[in-house]
Amino acid sequence: SGVRLIFLFAGAGASVSADKDPGRLLLLCLWLGLTGTKLGCAEGGCGACTVMDLGHVLPSDSPHPKLISHHCAVNxxxxxxxxxxxxAVTTVEGIGSVARKLHPVQERIARAHGSQCGFCTPGIVMSMYALLRNNPRPSMADVEEAFQGSPSTLTSWRSFPTLQLVLGGRR
Ligand code: FES
Incomplete structure (x- = not known):
């Protein structure tokens, strides 16, 4: 039987997808309908493809699988x-958009001109979003650990007010 994923998108509800190839990469599956997640290095180094997963499961034969509430940034x-x-997988489409409403992380990155060229911004947003879901008041060490996959972003953000703005004035 195929793999069942629960995609959270558009901020409203979930859909379940089945795939017969369990070795298929998540990014390729996402691109069948959700193109906000980008491909940069394809080897886990740049963070452009970051999404967030939520929790893990009880045995799959449970009639009501219960998700453990822990958010994790995933390449x-x-x-x-x-x-x-x-x-449950949340992509950048799932937390906000210009058409609907930007999530505060997206809005603050845009306001502080923190997106650089913009290509990897969805991954940056999802790394920060996952961090804040687990820890609403992260320390600078927490931020550095969360952005290990986006090293140039962290270096750039240190020079600008972006990080302070995204974190609500805290460092
Ligand atoms: Fe996945 Fe670079 S594309 S980490």
């Missing part, structure tokens, strides 16, 4: 579908 370019069976 979609490296994650095979079989590693995400019954895991």
């Amino acid at each position: 979609a370019c490296l994650a095979p579908l079989c590693s995400l069976h019954l895991v």
Whole structure:
């Protein structure tokens, strides 16, 4: 049987997807309908493909799988579908958009001109979003750990007010 993923998108509800190839990479699966997640290095180094997964599961034969509430930033370019069976995956489309309403992380990055060229911005947003879901008041060490996959972003942000703005004036 195929892998079942629970995609959270558009901020409203979930959809379930089935795939017969458990070795298929998550990013390729996402691109069938959600193109906000980008491909940069394809080897886990740049963070452009970052999405967030939520929790893990009770046995798959449970009639009501219960998700453990822990958010984790994941490189979609490296994650095979079989590693995400019954895991809820949130992409950048799931937290906000210009058409709907920007999430505060997106809005503050835009306001502080923190997106650089913009290509990897969805991954930056999702790294920060996952960090703040687990820890609403991260320390600078927490931020540095969360952005290990986006090293140039962190270096750039240190020079500008972006980080302070995104974190609500705290460092
Ligand atoms: Fe660079 Fe996935 S594309 S980490």
